[in-house]
Amino acid sequence: MRFSVLGPVEVRSADGEVVHVGGPRPRAVLVMLLLTPGRVVGLDRLIAGQYGDDPPAEAANAVQSQVSRLRRALGGLVEFSGGGYRIAVEPDDVDSHVFERLALDGRRLLAAGRVADAAAVLREALGLWRGPALADLPHGDARVARLEEVRLAATEDLVEAEIASSDGSPVARLRSLVERHPLRERFREQLVRALHADGRTAEALAEFEDARRFLADELGADPTPGLAAAHLAVLRAEEPAPVVRRVPPAQFTSFVGRDDEVARLAAERARLITVSGPGGTGKTRLAVEFAGRDACFVDLSAVDAADAVPLAVLAALGLRASGFRPGPTDPVERLVAALDHDLLLVLDNCEHVVAAVAALVRTLLARCPRLRVLATSREPLGLTGETLLPLEPLAAATPDSPAVRLFADRAAAVRPGFRVDHDTADAVVAVCSALDGLPLAIELAAARLRQFTVAEIAGRLVGHGRFRLLSRGDRTAAERHRTLHAVVAWSWDLLDERERVLARRFSVFAGGASLAAVEEVCGDEGEVLADLVDRSLVTLVDGRYRMFHTIRLFCAQRLAEAGEEEELRRRHAAHYLALAQRADPRLRGADQLTWLARLSAEHDNLMAALRWADRETAMRLVAALAAYWWLSGRRGDVGEVAAALLAGDLPPGLEEEYVSCVVHASPRPAAEHWDRARRLVESREMRYPFGLALWGMVAGPPDDPAADAGKLLGDDPWNAALSRFSAALLAVLGGRVADGERGMREALDGFRALGERWGTAQALDWLAQIAGWRGEWSSAHKRWAAALELYEQLGATEECAELRCHRGRCLVRQGDLDAAQAEFTRAAALFARPAAEAVLGLGEVARLRGDLKAAGDLLGQAYAEEGGAEWMTARALTALGRLAELSGDHVEAVRRHDEALAVVRTPVLAAELAGVVEGRAGAALSDGSGERAALLLGVAVALRGTAKAGDPDVARVAAGARELTGAEVFAEAYARGAAMSRDEAVAVAGV
Template sequence: MRFGVLGPVEVRSPDGEVVPVGGPRPRAVLVMLLLTPGRPVPLERLVAGQYGDDPPAEAVNAVQAQVSRLRRVLPPGSVEFTGGGYRIAVDADDVDAHVFERMARDGRALLAAGRVADATRTLRDALELWRGPALADLPHGVAQAARLEELRLSATEDLVDAELAMGDAPVARLRALVTAHPLRERFREQLVRALHAEGRTAEALTEFEDARRRLADELGVDPTPGLAAAHLAVLRNEEPVTRRGVPAPLTGFVGRDEELARLADLDARLVTVCGPGGTGKTRLAVEFAARTAPDACFADLSGLTAGDAVAPAVLAALGVRESGLRPGRADPVARLVAALDRDLLLVLDNCEHVVAEAAGLVRLLLTRCPRLRVLATSREPLGLTGEALLPLEPLDLDHAVRLFTDRAAAVRPGVPPDDAAVAAICVALDGLPLAVELAAARLRQFSAAEIADRLTGRDRFKLLSRGDRTAAQRHRTLHAVVAWSWDLLGERERVLARRFAVFAGGAPLAAVEAVCGVEDADEVLADLVDKSLVTVVDGRYRMFDTIRLFCVEQLGETEERDVRRAHVAYHLALAQRADPHLRGAEQLTWLARLSAEHDNLMAALRHADRETGMRLVAALAAYWWLSGRRAQAGDAAAALLVGDVPDGLAEEYVSCVVHAWPRPAAEHWERARRIVESGSLELRHPFGVALWGMVVGPPVDPHADPGALLGEDPWNAALAGFGRALLRVLDGAPAAGERDMAAALASFRALGERWGVAQSLDWLARVEGWRGEWDRAHACWAEALALYEALGAADECGELLCHQGRCLLRQGETHAARVAFTRAAARFARPTGEALLGLAEVARSTGDHATAADLLARALAEEEGGARWRTARVLTALGRLADDPREAARRHDQALRAVRTPLLASEVALVVEGRAESADGARAALWLGVAVALRGTARVGDPDVARVTRRARDEIGVEAFAAAYSRGAAMSREEALTTIGL
């Protein structure tokens, strides 16, 4: 239903039929409810509105009766009782008074923005809503009626200003308004200006003199500056001036303090604020002008369709119009020079589509008007000598979040959005202010988390399709903002822009030339940079994601296929060229280069065919592992594990198995294991074999020679030496393994290869830790950790911290061990049983068995399907935690079965030490000795071994324990394995 209160009360049904409301009392109640639609009005206020300050005793009952009458004529549920008052359930846009207020505000904003035609239409429509005195049916509503009447007069004044700016001079209407409101100086000022515009100088002067005398006689004051300025213009016979000042902002200003300071420091008469659409160029210019030159002239050029309209548009902004009696008096430029020969800041907004004409006019004006300064906004520079540029980038994350939060408070007051979701929104939108504001506006419909989820692909433009209805069409939606820039491009620029959009993370010039296939790409890129479609930093070109997504939409199917194929080929070649450098002294340089291309490498992997994708996975194995990004390749690698192994791509297939996440089926692991251990694998990317060993564990035959697979390359040879040393350490010959590990360390140091150095140091530290050489162990770990961190190898850092944490537990440093395992858990890209197991061991050592049990359950789940020796470690820990001896023995037996394959003596020794806990004294002593025989050394400081030793000694005595322990420790490997049933 529609409700009218700007005149006699009027209620109309959805069909337009008049609905009779009843007598004056019900109409008065209805008016008071309609003044605050949707909000409760206290009963006391309803009484006062009807009866004033002296209501009769039965006033409350009378109001309730009048509400009942209203309910009978209005739709059910329209008037509700809400604890002490009533509310009417209608929308504000259904009440003419609220529609009028909104349209009056919109009209004023349009006028301030220089959109006088739109302002004129809006203000006329608003004033046509009045049918008579406001609130005529509310006997005691004088204050509310006076407020609405003042708004009506202000809107009328705004409409007259808009008409004057368009060249109209409504003299007759203004005379009537002055007669009705003789002390309202704005009407007097407008009448003087209108008469002057029509050449009626004497009448204009007479009007001013009448106003001056009346103000002096009745109020004892002088005319306002506006009226005095209009009078002075008449005396000087100046062109009529109604200059458009700086638009009044409708929202708060967020961020940009640095840019404002730079604007203030720039010593130039022409400054151009450049940047992509939606970065806030206009808002920055307006804020700067308002703070430093509030009397500046603001000219919006966005509505121009021809370059020769620039000068007339600036004339209109200045308010310099041709007199109706003296048309064609002078050309626009000459009139501008005459009007601007004074101290003034001229703000030229949105110059990009008339940039050549705007540049020509600005050059002429600055040359002829030495006191004039120009602040321009444009998506490309004007290109004049002496022009100072202020490139405007999107907001940084903190300021973007502040902007979103500020605008969100206006949309959903009192409901703070989710901080994490807001940050995700701002990152997805590149901090583009317009996009952030449009996203905040959608909080009326969606939560921040839902908005973040929807900002993908084309959904971004659909989501951000509702903007300020008073804004220019090209600023109402995100798509329109980018489309405006696109329409200003030439054909070669469009070709390069849409092809460049396949780069997900920007690109150097060489990549653009190779992929995009555009002649003179460097020159065309320079044009795109000038037009703010592309940015360049340190030789790397980049599109903001919002612009890139728009440009991708412009690609035809065939063109997109060809460009993406070139993009994939270029980045495969880059990965293959980089791989050998990742195993030498240039490791950090090439890691940095690949890291800069990370988004492109991942995009290439997503768009590659199966065989090319497998080649990319293999070529990038070292990069992903060393930079801690292996987890990011998981989905793409898993998708490639379909069908048979392509001919000649066995190595690539193994890399896909290692990287795939979730873990691939057992058949893939088994097939990959057969390939690795076949001895016939031709290695083009040898780091993949090292990665296989780290993820899966050593081969079934621990005595196999790694060098047979790796070949003679210096890094391969160093890795083979490391592999032999590691197998000796793991297989019960730690002393010999330590010597070989030192040799491998020297080889990696000679190559300058940090990962191999860190790996060798880590294992040397573990052996030293077994012997109780704590200081030397921790020194090695400290150096290794620094190398891993320089590489960015997060998973390696996590593994090392777990090794160090276990050593700290043996030292009795429980708190330090907890810190190490906690740091380790934070480093791993995915949850890992290693860190969870370590934290569980810390919890068990402090008596917190409930926490330990929970952590071990999670660790066991994480290790499912992985290396069996890792699972055995968790099962051993569960056996130690069990209160029931039978449950403990079951877990230890499970662990023993798990380490059968691959049979690594040092890992078997750990399980045997655990199994000794559930054995009687004599067998416990024997099995502790067997563990020493298998490992090749005793581990100093192990609290679990010490506890079992004390128990066994108490049960069988010191001498019997020593005899059994010594017998086990003296066994050969074969005897030891036979003793424990393996």
């Protein structure tokens, strides 16, 4: 059968007959299954697609009925598997998947210069669309936007092919496209070039001016380099040239001389390709041009340790490297989960971490069958199945060779109007030949035209002894390093003294710098920095100044030779400490996302400052950045540094900084550090409120909260909101739910008034949990949905995972085990490492379904991974006790329940103690003591401050106790326990 979803869903048999699949809801289910043909779609996903976030109680049965109708219509193609359904068809049977494949093929053909073939393939792809994508989904799908984006990109590529092949004039169509998509600059660029190709120069110039004004008015932005280049071509009356591939935004120069290599990459089907060759040959640029917008690009040049390679890939994918949980993390497993789809992963600059890259690539390719990898390195990765693309220097022997064309292009940028003609051809060929056709060296040489003629450059280059190595032809690794070093040294020699001072000082920055940072750290007011930009030693990209890595290494050596390294590093660390301290309060307000983005842009500099700062400055950085490490998911990056800072005596005045290092240190510090940190927290006021919040989450509540909570925080609005939240949380955990709920609402109002997302989501999460205890299911799920949206805005993956666990426990009490399992499964995938809370939830679902073998494995894993949190230990032990009861091992059950009681026998954790007491009630029932079981169930209510609606374990024990004692005795014992004071309940719980 053939399936169409690019428009109203349509099914046709092998002979072309239309197959009717029923009404709107069966069609919607069919579309959701066809989006991932051959793969299981969970029942919860099907329900959400049908009914949104608030499905009716009978939603699962309704979906099952719709699936049955599909099965009858499709002859059994829809199959049940585990917790969901799959449709047994191939991707090529579904038009959306065929469309994406054809769009990619068309782009590759276009990149290879086969414009006629590309146009034919792209027309076939776009011809599959019959209307809006996935039109039958009542609640939409994120993939609609992705399909529409691929459709627009394919349209752009088709227009590009038509312009390149002169296959009619696309001007009329482009005008319509620009009108419908005014912010899509590639259409505007293509319209300018198409008008120019038609000889309508005045209209082309007018169109550019309209585009420029529109972008300035709407976005406050200038035209992109591609649109500006099209305008310049019109002004110069140049013959319009076809553009094979659009230059990515980070690239600000044209791509010259590598058409054959791009074509080979486009034709190559191997899953691992390594572009190899000497430094300076353009490996990175080739990879960027080939990959375009269809790949994930990872620059490893700043990675200085083998274990940082997976973290760099995670960062490029936009994923949190680790969560805020003690213990080891496994970024490779996160990558395996994230890369299970069609993707080209580009790993750039691998040579200095080649062994680590090889190990990571082997794992990813083995476990992610739809992944392709394109690596650039000075040496192969050395893996079986690796396809090498050796990148040779550009040919440079003739005036029309690629190297000469590259020189001419770059020279024209610094000396407008420069051309290689009869007077300059020999000198340009001499320069390019002396540089062995190395693109980087050629670009640096061309930049010198600002001060010298081509003949002068050729004379300096050929006559200078230090450049003789460039023409030897020896391509060994050490030789390649010396060759590139000589190119940079030659450029260095042409700088005046002020430029040299700034160039060597600029090398202190890792990952670039803002103008303000350069002025403060290096002592430059911008004038000399602009000269370095002109001379291509520094680049300006998106408002940040950057230095090529090789040039930076060279300049760093000059900095050390000048004796300035220690002073510049001190200034650098002081600047970024001041930035961190300025950012800290702004991370607790409405500007939270803006400042997170600003600190993220400076992440490399912040880590560099941590590494080379003195101990006092480094400790201050860890504390000032506590909110940033947490909210951006980068706590794992600082773990080793924080652990190292704990060694030695505590510097006076840095008590709070010491506490922050204890919280962030990895591996988890010794108990003596935690004891010392707790004493410090309980004896002083904290300057960094977020640090206090993190301490509470990691170390748990104080032994005497009433005595300490009032003096820990200052009186700014966020502190006040956090103080109310902390007091409310302690009330909830202590069994005073009504008081806690009132305080939590006040905290929510405080966080919302500030526009602060994290605190707002925390309060919403706890209010949802309280509503769930009372059986107010709709209210609970609405609050969780609002909290989840806020966490997702922050990129707080681990909080999203914890919230899904909370929602999963509520769904268990609602009796929807399928939905609960789906939530726990999602949570397990989001956690940075196997997390006890999610695994425990899956184990409880298995136990309630009667699968004792799976439950035992999962609960045992949860207990082994609980990480030291008292509440988690108690829950895991209680679950193991209940499992032992079901298995008939009464002795083991009692032992587990006693162990759980020993962990949380404290009024501070009365709510958790209530769960343990409910477990002990089950053990009492197994002993035949129905009255004791009833009493303990009542005690649990007294401890928690409320009954827990729908709990299946409580319901099971209550039913058994009534049967043993009779309803009257049960009610009397239960009421007696529920009426106890908290202290009485704690005492009874321990008997």
